Amino acid sequence: MAGVTFREVRKIYAGGIEAVKGVSFAVPDGAFCVLVGPSGCGKSTLLRMVAGVETVTAGEIRIGERVVNDIEPAERDIAMVFQNYALYPHMTVYNNMAYGLRNRGVPKPEIDRLVREAARILEITELLKRKPRELSGGQRQRVAMGRAIVRQPKAFLFDEPLSNLDAKLRVSMRVEIKKLQRQFGTTSIYVTHDQLEAMTLADMLVVMNAGRIEQIGAPLEVYERPATTFVATFIGAPPMNLLRLAAAELSGLLGASAAVPPEGGILGVRPEDLVLAPAGARSDGGLALPLTVETVERVGPESFVYGRLARGGDVIVRIPGAAAPSFGEQAVAIAPRHKLHVFSADGSRRINS
Amino acid sequence: MAERRRFENLLPHLILWVGIAIVAFPVYLAFVASTHEPAIIANGQMPLTPGPYFLENYYRAIFVGTTGTTREPVGTMLLNSLVMALGIALGKIAISIVSAYAIVYFRFPFRMAAFWLIFVTLMLPVEVRIYPTYKVAADLQLLDTYAGLTLPLVASATATLLFRQFFLTVPDELVEASRIDGAGPFRFFKDTLLPLSRTNMAALFVILFIYGWNQYLWPLLITTRDDMQTIVIGIKKMIVTSDALTEWQLVMATAMLAMLPPVAVVILMQKLFVRGLVETEK
Known part of the structure; x- marks a missing residue:
């Protein structure tokens, strides 16, 4: 396990749009960090740079002690949960979870053990033989979580994972994600635009606006002492x-x-x-x-x-x-x-x- | 209400039946002609019911060939056509799915130029580039070979475009998830893109198989030996224009036989074909 450190991280897209304008902060080992902000504030871009699916224009991202700027996503030892789950439509739930392990050359019995263990924790054992299209939104969400935890990564990355669920399911999955993260103690970075999700999940809240960080702090600290008027109006409803x-x-x-x-x-x-x-x-x-x-x-x-x-x-x-x-x-x-x-x-x- | 609905159902049916009759009647007539003896057809008195020579005519068409023109029996021609149609269909699918993959998922210099070049070739059917193509094939010693029959027709802009459109609908997150799961470009192609394209490939196969099967001009040029000719050419050669008597019953039997493989492909792959055209499995 490891923390994630950002040093003067910038992202300029082809076309000159600066999505992230020099961001520095550190997520301690085992912390649940929530990046929150309105759409277009650069929070997803930042997360995708940690995952490695987006290049870093300038600055440095470390996972643990290792600078990961130029390392392939698969070798960064992270797992990502996408907003639309991004499950492989043609693979069974079992294969969806096993695919990453297989590509890494994990031996078969070990894969089987890890997948069944993850399925047990997420209570999706009876779904293992199904395909994603036969699952409900909540079940797909669980499978996506399962795909992340079987790999026992150094960090979990969540990109608005609950925004495709209905309101009721969102609340119960929120509680569950928090519980799982505590259980595994894995460093997590979670992106959302929902301030309620941000407040309830975070150990460490990072409020972003227009590519910059407005405030970093514990959720209640941010609520009680907002650093700017932007934070003041964004957090709290x-x-x-x-x-x-x-x-x-x-x-x-x-x-x-x-x-x-x-x-x-x-x-x-x-x-x-x-x-x-x-x-x-x-x-x-x-x-x-x-x-x-x-x-x-x-x-x-x-x-x-x-x-x-x-x-x-x-x-x-x-x-x-x-x-x-x-x-x-x-x-x-x-x-x-x-x-x-x-x-x-x-x-x-x-x-x- | 019930009366009206019955009438409303009747009218579309009537139209459909008329349509079917128009399309199917010539086929039926060809079938009828293939079951009579040559004299009846030559007399110009085509009956509307099948005659007694079905087995004999088809046996001769398949294994013996026509007497007057000493052409190859239908069996060989069917085989040639089959090899050509399969070669064209499978070759086109293989080449176009790979080029569509390159165009959609890789950033390389002149990517758009490559795409537009492929697009432009849509406007150049075989007939337009027939002379240079023939020259190239001849220089490469491809005359009267299966390679000569298939290779020049294998590049396909249509199929490339179709796969490109399909790949564009595959969510980016799937690529990203694959990268995080440690799948490189080749694995992503093999493990994710190919299985997802299954129905598209099936639909294309049906269309391209028929396209290949029905090729006329190119096989006519490239094959000179009788044992290399395709069935479509064979039918044409059976019809003698000189004073010899065309054995119409054999020509018709051959035509019926020529129709069977495409029909079989359509019927067998109908389900996948429709799914490939209307739905994308995501």
Whole structure:
């Protein structure tokens, strides 16, 4: 087993499009690293470079101690699970899992043992003789996982493996992937655009945007202290409310001791950190935003209140239960000072600690 | 409602039957002619029912040949045709699947130029390049050989294009998964692409076998010896235009026999043929 290290990794496609713009970080041995970001942010490209199915334009990728830039995918000792599973359509489940081992010249009894063991763990033993087209989406997903684990690789690479499944199956496979990864303790890199998947799976979350890394950290750390406004709105649903404030307003909110840039900044507050109070209520040293209720979404255990701020702009408030104000009602959204996030005016930097 | 549906079913059937009659009647007539004695046909009084000479006529066609023209018996010609059609069909499939593989999966200089060159040859059927091809075949001592019959017809733009289109529909992830599984270009071709192309190959085989079987101009040029001629040429040579009497019953029997192998290929491979044309197994 081994960690994966990226040093100034770049990818420029023929045609000059720079998909990955110099990325450096290290995935420790045995960690579950999730690359998350909107589509086109370069996360898949990065993963495919680790797999070796995409060349590295500049920089260095190491698996363990070995620089793998110019090593064939098969010799990198990795296994990849694809979004569309990429099972060989004409081979049985057994052969799909055994193919890689056979190509490596593993002896037959050993192949049989490994395949049956993997099938037992994934509970697909009774499917071994079937062809991929006779399987459901969830079963195919399991076979793809099986093909990865029989090889006992140094690293698992997952390229949005759950996005072709229905919502219910996605949740159960998510739990299962996490369980399997713990069981094997294999370093894993997992690409997804789903922030919920990212939060629940990751030991280490890497948020990417436009070919760069926005933030690296444990999921909760990223949630609690987003480094940029991009991360703030990408992680968490519904997204964080952002308000552009002048310098005077900001220092009024944060207290005189806070260092506020003269050009002002962006204030962020999560919908779940806001509380709705009757109109006219005041906040004790925190944020108080008078608003008019525009829409309410009741999802059962909680409700989302969409309001129009008196000072201009929109805000989302997440309140427990279904008892929410109705359309047109006046209210005040209140948040304590320690729940506020402050970013620089261009959103690229977090100001408060 | 039931009445109307019956009528609606009737009309398409009627049209179909008329169509079948138009196509099948000449074939039926040929069959009838192959079962009578020559005098009846020569009289111009073609009966519409089969006659009593079926066994005799076919026996003579297959093993003896016509009396007047001393041509080879049908057996030899059928064999020649079979070798030629199989050679063309299998050769075309082998060459075009390999060239399509090169064009789709490998980046090499002038790749697109190669592709367009192949594409352009679509516009050059055998008839257009007949003289240079004949010259080359003659210089290579290929006259009156099986190689001469098949090789010049083996390159196929159509089949290459068909395989190219099919390969383009094979998801890239399959190539990537193969690479990760340690399969190089040759293994990927053998273990994944070939099995996936099975139905396409079958469909092409049917089309190309018939194409090869029905070749007329090229075998006519390249073969001079009677024991190398194909059945299509043989039929033509049986029809004498001089004052001798054409043995129509044998000509017709030969024609019927010439039809059998392509028909057999179509019937036997029908299932794969249709699947190869309509569905891609992915």
